[in-house]
Amino acid sequence: MLAEPTRRRILDRLRRSESSVGELVAALGMSQPAVSKHLKVLREAGLVTCRTAAQQRIYRIDLRPLRAVDDWLGPYRRMWTDHLDALERHLDSQE
Amino acid sequence: MLAEPTRRRILDRLRRSESSVGELVAALGMSQPAVSKHLKVLREAGLVTCRTAAQQRIYRIDLRPLRAVDDWLGPYRRMWTDHLDALERHLDSQE
DNA sequence: TGGTCATATGCCTGTCAAGGAATGCGAGGC
DNA sequence: GCCTCGCATTCCTTGACAGGCATATGACCA
Numbered sequence: 001m002l003a004e005p006t007r008r009r010i011l012d013r014l015r016r017s018e019s020s021v022g023e024l025v026a027a028l029g030m031s032q033p034a035v036s037k038h039l040k041v042l043r044e045a046g047l048v049t050c051r052t053a054a055q056q057r058i059y060r061i062d063l064r065p066l067r068a069v070d071d072w073l074g075p076y077r078r079m080w081t082d083h084l085d086a087l088e089r090h091l092d093s094q095e
Numbered sequence: 096m097l098a099e100p101t102r103r104r105i106l107d108r109l110r111r112s113e114s115s116v117g118e119l120v121a122a123l124g125m126s127q128p129a130v131s132k133h134l135k136v137l138r139e140a141g142l143v144t145c146r147t148a149a150q151q152r153i154y155r156i157d158l159r160p161l162r163a164v165d166d167w168l169g170p171y172r173r174m175w176t177d178h179l180d181a182l183e184r185h186l187d188s189q190e
Numbered sequence: 191t192g193g194t195c196a197t198a199t200g201c202c203t204g205t206c207a208a209g210g211a212a213t214g215c216g217a218g219g220c
Numbered sequence: 221g222c223c224t225c226g227c228a229t230t231c232c233t234t235g236a237c238a239g240g241c242a243t244a245t246g247a248c249c250a
Binding site: 132136147150 | 217
Protein backbone atom coordinates (compact mmCIF):
# COMPACT_ATOMS: atom_id res chain seq x y z
CA MET A 1 0.00 0.00 0.00
CA LEU A 2 2.49 2.60 1.19
CA ALA A 3 5.09 0.74 -0.83
CA GLU A 4 3.86 2.59 -3.91
CA PRO A 5 5.64 5.96 -4.26
CA THR A 6 2.74 7.37 -6.25
CA ARG A 7 0.32 6.60 -3.45
CA ARG A 8 2.60 8.20 -0.90
CA ARG A 9 2.69 11.29 -3.08
CA ILE A 10 -1.08 11.31 -3.20
CA LEU A 11 -1.27 11.03 0.57
CA ASP A 12 1.35 13.71 1.05
CA ARG A 13 -0.70 16.03 -1.11
CA LEU A 14 -4.01 15.19 0.51
CA ARG A 15 -2.39 15.75 3.86
CA ARG A 16 -2.10 19.44 3.02
CA SER A 17 -5.54 19.85 1.48
CA GLU A 18 -8.31 17.83 -0.05
CA SER A 19 -8.28 17.67 -3.84
CA SER A 20 -10.31 16.64 -6.84
CA VAL A 21 -9.08 13.89 -9.13
CA GLY A 22 -8.20 16.43 -11.81
CA GLU A 23 -6.00 18.39 -9.44
CA LEU A 24 -4.16 15.23 -8.49
CA VAL A 25 -3.69 14.29 -12.14
CA ALA A 26 -2.14 17.70 -12.81
CA ALA A 27 0.02 17.55 -9.71
CA LEU A 28 1.32 14.05 -10.39
CA GLY A 29 1.75 14.36 -14.13
CA MET A 30 0.17 10.99 -14.69
CA SER A 31 -2.75 9.72 -16.71
CA GLN A 32 -6.17 10.13 -15.18
CA PRO A 33 -7.00 6.39 -15.17
CA ALA A 34 -3.81 5.63 -13.29
CA VAL A 35 -4.67 8.18 -10.62
CA SER A 36 -8.20 6.88 -10.32
CA LYS A 37 -6.92 3.37 -9.81
CA HIS A 38 -4.58 4.45 -7.04
CA LEU A 39 -7.44 6.31 -5.44
CA LYS A 40 -9.53 3.18 -5.59
CA VAL A 41 -6.82 1.26 -3.76
CA LEU A 42 -6.55 3.98 -1.14
CA ARG A 43 -10.32 4.09 -0.81
CA GLU A 44 -10.61 0.36 -0.24
CA ALA A 45 -7.81 0.59 2.30
CA GLY A 46 -9.77 3.26 4.12
CA LEU A 47 -7.00 5.81 3.77
CA VAL A 48 -9.12 8.29 1.86
CA THR A 49 -12.77 9.19 1.66
CA CYS A 50 -14.47 10.96 -1.19
CA ARG A 51 -17.52 13.10 -1.55
CA THR A 52 -19.32 14.14 -4.71
CA ALA A 53 -19.33 17.87 -5.46
CA ALA A 54 -21.11 18.62 -8.71
CA GLN A 55 -19.26 16.58 -11.35
CA GLN A 56 -16.13 16.35 -9.26
CA ARG A 57 -15.09 13.87 -6.61
CA ILE A 58 -13.27 15.52 -3.78
CA TYR A 59 -10.84 13.23 -2.00
CA ARG A 60 -9.83 13.69 1.60
CA ILE A 61 -7.37 11.78 3.74
CA ASP A 62 -8.50 9.59 6.62
CA LEU A 63 -5.78 9.17 9.20
CA ARG A 64 -7.24 6.31 11.15
CA PRO A 65 -5.61 3.42 9.23
CA LEU A 66 -2.23 5.06 9.71
CA ARG A 67 -2.57 4.53 13.41
CA ALA A 68 -2.25 0.81 12.71
CA VAL A 69 1.12 1.49 11.12
CA ASP A 70 2.06 3.59 14.08
CA ASP A 71 0.95 0.86 16.45
CA TRP A 72 3.01 -1.72 14.59
CA LEU A 73 5.98 0.59 14.85
CA GLY A 74 5.44 1.11 18.56
CA PRO A 75 7.56 -1.74 19.97
CA TYR A 76 10.41 -0.88 17.64
CA ARG A 77 10.27 2.76 18.58
CA ARG A 78 10.54 1.80 22.20
CA MET A 79 13.58 -0.26 21.36
CA TRP A 80 15.45 2.51 19.66
CA THR A 81 14.57 5.20 22.15
CA ASP A 82 15.80 2.90 24.90
CA HIS A 83 18.76 1.21 23.36
CA LEU A 84 19.71 2.82 20.10
CA ASP A 85 22.84 4.40 21.39
CA ALA A 86 24.05 1.14 22.83
CA LEU A 87 23.18 -0.71 19.64
CA GLU A 88 25.01 1.79 17.50
CA ARG A 89 28.08 1.51 19.62
CA HIS A 90 27.86 -2.25 19.35
CA LEU A 91 27.49 -2.21 15.56
CA ASP A 92 30.25 0.32 15.04
CA SER A 93 32.59 -1.68 17.19
CA GLN A 94 32.14 -4.82 15.09
CA GLU A 95 32.58 -3.26 11.68
CA MET B 96 9.68 -3.92 2.12
CA LEU B 97 7.38 -3.97 5.10
CA ALA B 98 4.56 -4.74 2.70
CA GLU B 99 5.59 -8.40 2.81
CA PRO B 100 3.90 -10.14 5.76
CA THR B 101 6.66 -12.73 5.88
CA ARG B 102 9.28 -10.03 6.35
CA ARG B 103 7.27 -8.39 9.10
CA ARG B 104 7.08 -11.76 10.82
CA ILE B 105 10.82 -12.10 10.54
CA LEU B 106 11.34 -8.66 12.02
CA ASP B 107 8.85 -9.29 14.79
CA ARG B 108 10.75 -12.40 15.70
CA LEU B 109 14.18 -10.81 15.49
CA ARG B 110 12.89 -8.01 17.64
CA ARG B 111 12.62 -10.44 20.55
CA SER B 112 15.90 -12.22 19.98
CA GLU B 113 18.49 -12.82 17.30
CA SER B 114 18.11 -16.10 15.41
CA SER B 115 19.84 -18.39 13.00
CA VAL B 116 18.33 -19.08 9.59
CA GLY B 117 17.28 -22.54 10.67
CA GLU B 118 15.35 -21.21 13.62
CA LEU B 119 13.52 -18.79 11.36
CA VAL B 120 12.71 -21.55 8.89
CA ALA B 121 11.21 -23.61 11.69
CA ALA B 122 9.32 -20.66 13.12
CA LEU B 123 7.88 -19.54 9.79
CA GLY B 124 7.13 -22.99 8.35
CA MET B 125 8.56 -21.99 5.02
CA SER B 126 11.25 -23.38 2.78
CA GLN B 127 14.81 -22.45 3.62
CA PRO B 128 15.53 -20.75 0.27
CA ALA B 129 12.48 -18.52 0.70
CA VAL B 130 13.67 -17.41 4.13
CA SER B 131 17.18 -16.79 2.88
CA LYS B 132 15.83 -14.63 0.08
CA HIS B 133 13.79 -12.52 2.48
CA LEU B 134 16.83 -12.17 4.69
CA LYS B 135 18.82 -10.99 1.71
CA VAL B 136 16.21 -8.30 1.02
CA LEU B 137 16.25 -7.23 4.64
CA ARG B 138 20.03 -7.24 4.66
CA GLU B 139 20.26 -5.02 1.59
CA ALA B 140 17.70 -2.70 3.15
CA GLY B 141 19.91 -2.47 6.22
CA LEU B 142 17.18 -3.78 8.49
CA VAL B 143 19.19 -6.76 9.66
CA THR B 144 22.83 -7.60 10.12
CA CYS B 145 24.32 -11.06 10.26
CA ARG B 146 27.40 -12.58 11.78
CA THR B 147 28.92 -15.98 11.20
CA ALA B 148 28.96 -18.34 14.16
CA ALA B 149 30.43 -21.72 13.28
CA GLN B 150 28.33 -22.99 10.36
CA GLN B 151 25.40 -20.82 11.29
CA ARG B 152 24.52 -17.27 10.35
CA ILE B 153 23.02 -15.38 13.23
CA TYR B 154 20.70 -12.58 12.18
CA ARG B 155 20.04 -9.53 14.30
CA ILE B 156 17.73 -6.61 13.74
CA ASP B 157 19.01 -3.11 13.03
CA LEU B 158 16.50 -0.45 13.98
CA ARG B 159 18.04 2.52 12.25
CA PRO B 160 16.17 2.25 8.90
CA LEU B 161 12.88 2.15 10.76
CA ARG B 162 13.48 5.70 11.86
CA ALA B 163 12.87 6.71 8.24
CA VAL B 164 9.43 5.14 8.43
CA ASP B 165 8.85 6.91 11.70
CA ASP B 166 9.97 10.18 10.18
CA TRP B 167 7.63 9.76 7.22
CA LEU B 168 4.83 9.09 9.65
CA GLY B 169 5.67 12.17 11.70
CA PRO B 170 3.50 14.77 9.97
CA TYR B 171 0.54 12.42 9.93
CA ARG B 172 0.95 11.63 13.59
CA ARG B 173 0.91 15.32 14.35
CA MET B 174 -2.33 15.58 12.41
CA TRP B 175 -4.15 12.92 14.30
CA THR B 176 -2.90 13.91 17.70
CA ASP B 177 -4.04 17.44 16.98
CA HIS B 178 -7.19 16.97 15.01
CA LEU B 179 -8.31 13.38 15.07
CA ASP B 180 -11.23 13.98 17.35
CA ALA B 181 -12.51 16.76 15.15
CA LEU B 182 -11.99 14.69 12.03
CA GLU B 183 -13.85 11.74 13.48
CA ARG B 184 -16.75 13.91 14.43
CA HIS B 185 -16.76 15.31 10.93
CA LEU B 186 -16.69 11.89 9.29
CA ASP B 187 -19.32 10.46 11.56
CA SER B 188 -21.61 13.35 10.88
CA GLN B 189 -21.49 12.85 7.14
CA GLU B 190 -22.12 9.12 7.10
C1' DT C 191 -32.71 14.65 -25.13
C1' DG C 192 -28.24 15.20 -26.88
C1' DG C 193 -23.75 16.81 -25.66
C1' DT C 194 -19.98 17.61 -22.63
C1' DC C 195 -17.21 17.35 -18.57
C1' DA C 196 -15.17 14.63 -14.60
C1' DT C 197 -14.30 10.21 -13.13
C1' DA C 198 -14.42 5.16 -13.14
C1' DT C 199 -13.67 0.68 -15.36
C1' DG C 200 -11.91 -3.07 -18.74
C1' DC C 201 -8.54 -4.75 -21.50
C1' DC C 202 -3.80 -5.32 -22.61
C1' DT C 203 1.19 -5.51 -21.87
C1' DG C 204 5.43 -5.27 -19.39
C1' DT C 205 7.62 -5.75 -15.10
C1' DC C 206 8.63 -7.48 -10.79
C1' DA C 207 8.53 -10.39 -6.87
C1' DA C 208 7.44 -14.71 -4.16
C1' DG C 209 7.97 -19.53 -3.59
C1' DG C 210 9.59 -24.22 -4.59
C1' DA C 211 13.19 -27.59 -6.46
C1' DA C 212 17.73 -28.23 -7.52
C1' DT C 213 22.33 -26.89 -6.99
C1' DG C 214 26.61 -24.37 -5.31
C1' DC C 215 29.57 -23.24 -1.46
C1' DG C 216 32.12 -22.83 2.87
C1' DA C 217 32.87 -24.69 7.62
C1' DG C 218 33.57 -28.78 10.64
C1' DG C 219 33.86 -33.66 11.84
C1' DC C 220 35.71 -38.36 10.52
C1' DG D 221 40.50 -35.59 1.51
C1' DC D 222 35.64 -36.73 1.93
C1' DC D 223 31.22 -36.21 3.67
C1' DT D 224 27.72 -33.69 5.94
C1' DC D 225 25.50 -29.72 7.73
C1' DG D 226 23.84 -24.84 7.25
C1' DC D 227 23.03 -21.48 4.26
C1' DA D 228 23.14 -18.92 -0.27
C1' DT D 229 22.13 -18.74 -5.12
C1' DT D 230 20.05 -20.02 -9.56
C1' DC D 231 16.32 -21.34 -12.54
C1' DC D 232 11.65 -21.68 -13.26
C1' DT D 233 6.73 -20.88 -12.87
C1' DT D 234 3.00 -18.27 -11.21
C1' DG D 235 0.55 -14.38 -9.74
C1' DA D 236 0.10 -9.50 -8.65
C1' DC D 237 0.28 -4.93 -10.03
C1' DA D 238 1.39 -0.50 -12.54
C1' DG D 239 0.48 2.16 -16.53
C1' DG D 240 -1.55 3.41 -20.95
C1' DC D 241 -5.53 3.41 -24.22
C1' DA D 242 -10.21 2.96 -25.16
C1' DT D 243 -14.63 2.98 -23.34
C1' DA D 244 -18.52 3.17 -19.91
C1' DT D 245 -21.01 5.82 -16.38
C1' DG D 246 -23.00 9.63 -14.27
C1' DA D 247 -23.87 14.55 -13.44
C1' DC D 248 -24.78 18.87 -15.41
C1' DC D 249 -26.12 22.13 -19.29
C1' DA D 250 -28.45 23.81 -23.57
